[in-house]
Amino acid sequence: MEPVSLPDIQKAAERLGGVAHTTPVLTSRQLDEASCARVFLKCENFQRVGAFKFRGAYHAILTLEPAEQAKPVVTISSGNHAQGVALACQLLGRQAHIVIAQPVNPLKRQAVLGYHATIHEVPDTGQAEVKLCDLLEQLNGVHIHAFNDPRLIAGQGTAMLEFQASIPDLDVVLAPIGGGGLLSGTCIAAHGTNPSIRIYACEPTGALDAIQSVRKNRIVPMTNPRTIAEGLRTSLGDVTLPILRKHLAGFFTVEEDEIVSAMRFAFDRLKIVIEPSSAVALAPLLRREQALIGKRVGVIVTGGNVDLSSFFEKLL
Amino acid sequence: MEPVSLPDIQKAAERLGGVAHTTPVLTSRQLDEASCARVFLKCENFQRVGAFKFRGAYHAILTLEPAEQAKPVVTISSGNHAQGVALACQLLGRQAHIVIAQPVNPLKRQAVLGYHATIHEVPDTGQAEVKLCDLLEQLNGVHIHAFNDPRLIAGQGTAMLEFQASIPDLDVVLAPIGGGGLLSGTCIAAHGTNPSIRIYACEPTGALDAIQSVRKNRIVPMTNPRTIAEGLRTSLGDVTLPILRKHLAGFFTVEEDEIVSAMRFAFDRLKIVIEPSSAVALAPLLRREQALIGKRVGVIVTGGNVDLSSFFEKLL
Numbered sequence: 048m049e050p051v052s053l054p055d056i057q058k059a060a061e062r063l064g065g066v067a068h069t070t071p072v073l074t075s076r077q078l079d080e081a082s083c084a085r086v087f088l089k090c091e092n093f094q095r096v097g098a099f100k101f102r103g104a105y106h107a108i109l110t111l112e113p114a115e116q117a118k119p120v121v122t123i124s125s126g127n128h129a130q131g132v133a134l135a136c137q138l139l140g141r142q143a144h145i146v147i148a149q150p151v152n153p154l155k156r157q158a159v160l161g162y163h164a165t166i167h168e169v170p171d172t173g174q175a176e177v178k179l180c181d182l183l184e185q186l187n188g189v190h191i192h193a194f195n196d197p198r199l200i201a202g203q204g205t206a207m208l209e210f211q212a213s214i215p216d217l218d219v220v221l222a223p224i225g226g227g228g229l230l231s232g233t234c235i236a237a238h239g240t241n242p243s244i245r246i247y248a249c250e251p252t253g254a255l256d257a258i259q260s261v262r263k264n265r266i267v268p269m270t271n272p273r274t275i276a277e278g279l280r281t282s283l284g285d286v287t288l289p290i291l292r293k294h295l296a297g298f299f300t301v302e303e304d305e306i307v308s309a310m311r312f313a314f315d316r317l318k319i320v321i322e323p324s325s326a327v328a329l330a331p332l333l334r335r336e337q338a339l340i341g342k343r344v345g346v347i348v349t350g351g352n353v354d355l356s357s358f359f360e361k362l363l
Numbered sequence: 364m365e366p367v368s369l370p371d372i373q374k375a376a377e378r379l380g381g382v383a384h385t386t387p388v389l390t391s392r393q394l395d396e397a398s399c400a401r402v403f404l405k406c407e408n409f410q411r412v413g414a415f416k417f418r419g420a421y422h423a424i425l426t427l428e429p430a431e432q433a434k435p436v437v438t439i440s441s442g443n444h445a446q447g448v449a450l451a452c453q454l455l456g457r458q459a460h461i462v463i464a465q466p467v468n469p470l471k472r473q474a475v476l477g478y479h480a481t482i483h484e485v486p487d488t489g490q491a492e493v494k495l496c497d498l499l500e501q502l503n504g505v506h507i508h509a510f511n512d513p514r515l516i517a518g519q520g521t522a523m524l525e526f527q528a529s530i531p532d533l534d535v536v537l538a539p540i541g542g543g544g545l546l547s548g549t550c551i552a553a554h555g556t557n558p559s560i561r562i563y564a565c566e567p568t569g570a571l572d573a574i575q576s577v578r579k580n581r582i583v584p585m586t587n588p589r590t591i592a593e594g595l596r597t598s599l600g601d602v603t604l605p606i607l608r609k610h611l612a613g614f615f616t617v618e619e620d621e622i623v624s625a626m627r628f629a630f631d632r633l634k635i636v637i638e639p640s641s642a643v644a645l646a647p648l649l650r651r652e653q654a655l656i657g658k659r660v661g662v663i664v665t666g667g668n669v670d671l672s673s674f675f676e677k678l679l
Contacts, residue, residue: 071387076411092634093389275678304679311675318408318667320634351634358674359627362591363620 049293050197050286053239056204056232059106063205066138067102070094070206072213077316082332083340087217089210092321092351096130096158099206099229099349100193104131106202107191108139119144121188123175125155126278127350128193133162144188146179148172154354194228195284204232210345211240218342221299223327223349224248224257225279227287233347234294245296245338249328251276251306257283258298261291276306278324278349297338299331309333313348320351365609366513366602369555372520372548375422379521382454383418386410386522388529393632398648399656403533405526408637408667412446412474415522415545415665416509420447422518423507424455435460437504439491441471442594443666444509449478460504462495464488470670510544511600520548526661527556534658537615539643539665540564540573541595543603549663550610561612561654565644567592567622573599574614577607592622594640594665613654615647625649629664636667 073088091099108120119142122132129145136143143164147156148171159166169178182188192199206229211217220237222230230248237244250257253274259267260283272280283291301309309326312333313319321329325348332339332346389404407415424436435458438448445461452459459480463472464487475482485494498504508515522545527533536553538546546564553560566573569590575583576599588596599607617625625642628649629635637645641664648655648662 068392071389073387073409076384090634095392097632097634307675307678310678311671314636314669314671314675316413318406318413318636320630320636355627355630355674357677358671359623359630361673362623362626 049235049290051200051204051232051235051290053235055197055201056208056236056239059201060205060208062106062109063102063202066105067205068094069209072210073317073319075317078332081312082344083335084332085343086332087214087343087345089206089345089347090319091206092319092325092348096127096134097350097352098127098131099203099347100127100131101134102205103199103202103228103232104128104191105135105138107196107199108132108135108141110198111189115189118189119186120191121179121182121186122146122191122193123179124193125151127352129155129159130162132191133159133164136164137162144182144186146175146182148175152354154356192284194226194281195286197286200228200232200286202232203229204236206347207233207236210347211237214345216343217244217345219339220244220246220345220347221249221328221331222347223276223279223324224250225324226281227257227283227291229347229349231287231290234290238294246294247297247299247331248291248295249299249301249331251279251327252300252302254279255300257291258300260288261295261298264292274303274306276323276327278322279327299336301327301330305330305334319348320353321348322350322353325349325351365551365606367516367520367548367551367606369551371513371517372524372552372555375517376521376524378422378425379418379518382421383521384410385525388526389633389635391633394648397628398660399651400648401659402648403530403659403661405522405661405663406635407522408635408641408664412443412450413666413668414443414447415519415663416443416447417450418521419515419518419544419548420444420507421451421454423512423515424448424451424457426514427505431505434505435502436507437495437498437502438462438507438509439495440509441467443668445471445475446478448507449475449480452480453478460498460502462491462498464491468670470672508600510542510597511602513602516544516548516602518548519545520552522663523549523552526663527553530661532659533560533661535655536560536562536661536663537565537644537647538663539592539595539640540566541640542597543573543599543607545663545665546611547603547606550606554610562610563613563615563647564607564611565615565617565647567595567643568616568618570595571616573607574616576604577611580608590619590622592639592643594638595643615652617643617646621646621650635664636669637664638666638669641665641667
């Protein structure tokens with residue numbers, strides 16, 4: 048019995064109706080030619096807060112137990128989950144407390160503050176866990192984990208439900224892997240409808256914990272990640288690991304220069320802004336991975352939150 | 364009797380079927396909130412060659428007179444028209460000769476060469492006209508003008524036909540103005556179907572020739588343009604001026620800092636790559652122009668060809 052089922056994701060999709068965007072699916076002749084495949088891009092970079100993370104955060108907070116409904120929400124995140132929780136709390140009329148380890152990206156701070164969340168800055172990730180516990184105690188708060196939570200996973204899976212509704216005959220799905228929340232929801236949604244879809248996790252070679260964790264069937268902690276794909280620097284969790292072991296067809300690992308090239312392909316050729324984590328799932332197509340040639344390949348473009356200050360400051 | 368009619372544009376749309384992309388229309392809650400309007404973006408940045416220019420170039424070359432069908436195609440352009448002509452010639456099995464005044468952007472050179480066109484570099488725009496005449500004579504070539512050509516205008520108008528087919532009840536249409544080819548086709552397509560649509564031309568204050576030309580009813584030449592919107596540095600032509608005088612509801616003029624801000628809004632919030640010329644048509648919405656408030660506003664996002672080298676070189 049899995050902790051998340053297809054009906055859970057279908058219910059989440061109903062709850063997110065009119066709140067989360069139904070994001071468009073884009074195709075590109077140039078991408079098809081470059082990859083020797085037929086590629087469909089599920090553009091979650093067009094989702095609210097610029098990333099799929101809004102789906103899970105909103106759904107997890109909306110479906111908290113009655114006893115937790117009035118409590119302040121607390122989470123640790125310096126990335127898109129922080130924005131997802133902050134916006135979800137604003138929409139649901141709740142207090143959000145976000146613990147962020149320094150250095151804090153000023154653009155991300157601004158985005159979170161824009162949704163009226165409270166930010167608690169701490170010197171490092173170790174201190175973040177301490178601060179989280181303090182806040183949960185002091186505020187009588189409720190913790191919304193960034194990926195290891197069945198309610199959140201059900202929310203993330205709604206992107207795949209929409210994807211299959213618009214493109215019903217995908218052979219393969221590619222998505223990046225960090226903590227595995229998106230991919231867990233994606234696996235259950237995809238295989239619940241079509242058990243033959245092959246789902247691959249895409250991971251930077253500078254942060255190869257997930258592939259090891261799945262192979263060894265234990266959580267190999269992420270230590271000293273070296274990748275620009277900020278969103279993928281986390282370890283798996285005990286909820287996500289068994290789901291991934293059961294469903295994944297395999298992994299594609301991607302070098303840093305491939306991440307930047309894929310990101311640039313998206314900007315220059317596809318004219319969409321994607322973040323490095325999303326580029327990790329595009330890169331296997333651009334190197335024409337054997338398993339993808341001739342296939343109908345769906346890519347979950349997870350987000351588009353990129354700091355372009357250095358570019359725009361030069362223009363003025 | 365106008366030189367381009369609605370049936371001309373409808374025929375052009377048939378000819379472009381399966382060759383040009385039917386580009387998507389995007390909407391954004393954030394943009395609607397920022398503008399106090401309901402905004403629809405016709406994303407020609409997703410068109411082949413990354414700009415609407417492919418439509419007109421392909422249509423003009425396809426519909427050349429029989430006596431001109433075998434001749435090499437010659438044009439002057441350092442921008443998107445060059446790429447449009449080069450790709451159209453490649454698809455139609457014709458030779459393309461592109462005259463480009465220095466300095467030549469290396470990325471644009473590469474794109475044109477990628478379509479197997481021949482580039483003729485000249486020191487300045489004055490020399491470009493001389494070179495054009497030389498090539499037409501030496502090669503027995505045929506000239507495809509960048510905007511002042513009814514066949515080309517009919518091709519550009521197909522973007523508006525598609526736009527109205529997907530969003531039938533627009534109140535207002537915004538588009539940038541350079542030589543006026545896109546706007547001429549847009550006016551005839553829009554008013555041919557719905558005479559009450561109000562169409563505004565958007566022009567940088569650093570290149571204010573079109574507004575003067577329309578007011579004075581004579582072509583005021585563009586001298587010393589000072590704008591990052593490269594595509595808008597040209598004067599009107601004798602085909603486009605009368606069409607614009609007849610159809611335009613007015614002009615919005617836009618400062619350079621507004622262009623950069625609108626471009627950044629597109630990248631940061633909408634997650635799409637747009638070039639400065641397109642940002643010129645977004646800027647009036649972001650300053651909440653009175654005539655746009657509460658209206659259903661269509662914007663033609665003309666292209667997405669931006670040199671992001673400086674940004675990506677930093678990432679690696």
